[in-house]
Amino acid sequence: MATITRYSPGESTDALHAVWQATFGADPVRALAAAKIHELLNYPTARVYIAAVSDEVVGWALTYTIRSGCEPDAKSQHLRGGLGALLVHPSHQNQGIGSALHSVAITELEIAVRNSFGLSTPPPDKGSIQLGSVFPRIFPGVPDTPREVAFFKNRGWDMSARESDLYGALPTAANLEQFTAPAEEKGVSFRPATAGDRVELIVMEYAEFGEYCGWPDLYPVFFDAGRQADLHLAVRGGKIIGATIAAMPGSPAHERLAFPDSLGTVPCQARLISGNACSVVACVGVGAAARGSGAGVGMTAAAIADLTRRGADGVFIDWVNMRGFYERFGVAEWWGYITASRVVR
Numbered sequence: 001m002a003t004i005t006r007y008s009p010g011e012s013t014d015a016l017h018a019v020w021q022a023t024f025g026a027d028p029v030r031a032l033a034a035a036k037i038h039e040l041l042n043y044p045t046a047r048v049y050i051a052a053v054s055d056e057v058v059g060w061a062l063t064y065t066i067r068s069g070c071e072p073d074a075k076s077q078h079l080r081g082g083l084g085a086l087l088v089h090p091s092h093q094n095q096g097i098g099s100a101l102h103s104v105a106i107t108e109l110e111i112a113v114r115n116s117f118g119l120s121t122p123p124p125d126k127g128s129i130q131l132g133s134v135f136p137r138i139f140p141g142v143p144d145t146p147r148e149v150a151f152f153k154n155r156g157w158d159m160s161a162r163e164s165d166l167y168g169a170l171p172t173a174a175n176l177e178q179f180t181a182p183a184e185e186k187g188v189s190f191r192p193a194t195a196g197d198r199v200e201l202i203v204m205e206y207a208e209f210g211e212y213c214g215w216p217d218l219y220p221v222f223f224d225a226g227r228q229a230d231l232h233l234a235v236r237g238g239k240i241i242g243a244t245i246a247a248m249p250g251s252p253a254h255e256r257l258a259f260p261d262s263l264g265t266v267p268c269q270a271r272l273i274s275g276n277a278c279s280v281v282a283c284v285g286v287g288a289a290a291r292g293s294g295a296g297v298g299m300t301a302a303a304i305a306d307l308t309r310r311g312a313d314g315v316f317i318d319w320v321n322m323r324g325f326y327e328r329f330g331v332a333e334w335w336g337y338i339t340a341s342r343v344v345r
Helices: 014-024 034-041 097-115 146-153 177-184 195-209 215-224 252-256 295-309
Strands: 003-006 046-053 056-067 079-088 127-131 158-169 188-192 231-236 239-247 278-286 314-320 332-344
Touching: 003 097, 014 034, 014 056, 014 079, 034 046, 046 097, 056 097, 079 097, 097 127, 097 332, 146 158, 146 332, 177 188, 177 295, 188 295, 195 215, 195 231, 195 239, 195 278, 215 239, 215 252, 215 278, 231 295, 239 252, 239 295, 252 278, 278 295
Parallel strands: 079 127, 278 314
Antiparallel strands: 003 046, 046 056, 056 079, 127 332, 158 314, 158 332, 188 231, 231 239, 239 278
16 A cells, blocks of 8 residues: 655755656656756655655656746636646556545645635636646647546546647758748748847737746846846837747756756757757747738748857757647647646536
8 A cells, every 4th residue: 555745845856856767768858867867856846745655656646836827817817737747657557546545635735726716806716727738848748648547537637639849850841031031021030039029028928828828927037137038039110910939948948847958968860859948938928919921930930040040959849729720830649648627616
C-alpha cells in the first residue's frame, strides 16, 4: 500500500527525478535534467504529492494554480487549477497508485479553486481545472497515447481537442521572405520590441487577448527581466498591431516551459534535434482589426528569421491547435496531447 505525502519545497527532488527518467527518459528528448525537475516542482504556485512504498518514491503528482484571466480583469482574478503531471514508476503501475495520487491532487485543487472565487468581482459560480497546466508547464494536456487518455477519461475528465508542441531545426529550409512580403506590401513591418514599446504593447495585449489565461500577463515579465528583444512585433502606421514571444535561451519562457532547454542539449538526429540553443515561439497574436492582412504569418516568419540571426539552432512552438499554420515554417509535431478539463463549483 502506497502512502501519499506532500512535498516540502526546497527538499531534494532526486527521487522524483528518477521516477521521471524511468517513465519518460528512455527517449532522450523527453528526458529532463534533475535541476529542471527541481525548478518546476519548487515554483511558488506548485504543490507536489509523493507516493511511496516502503519509503521508496514510486510516483508523484504536480499541480499548479494560475489566475484565470489577466491582471486588469476584475472578474477573472480567481484561480484556474492544473494537474501538471502525474507519474508512476513502471514497476509500480496498475496497483492503484496513480488513482490515489489523482484523487488527492484533484481534491486539493478543487479546494484551492473554490476558495479563490472571492478574488473576482463579481465572484464566479464555477471555476475549472485542466489536465496539464498553463505556466509553468510540462504538458498542455495528457500525452496522446491510449493508456494515458483512457486513465483520465475513466476518472471523469471531459476530453476535448488534440493539440501539439512543435519543433524544427534552424535555419529552416523554408523561404521565410515569401511569408513576410505580402504583409509588407500592405504597410506592415516587423521588428523586435524595445523598452519604449512597453506601455503600448501591454495595453494592446490586454485589450486584444485579455481573456487568455497566462498569455498577456507574460509580456510584462519579459520587460521586467530586460528581455524585450525576445518579443517580436508587427507594426502598421506606427502602431503595434501584433506581437509574439520569440525568445532565446534563458528567457522567462524557458524558465516556465519544461522542454526547450532539453531540446537544446540532447542529440537526436531522428527528431532533427541536434543543437544547443533552442528558442521558443509562443503567444502569437494579431489584433482583430489587422487580421487578414498576413501580419500573423509574416510576424512569425520574421521572428523565426530573427531567432536564426541571433544564434538559435532550433525552435520550440508550444501548445498549438491551428493545423498547418506553423508547419509552413519548417516545424513539425514533437509531441501530441489531448486537452481536458473539469468544472469546479
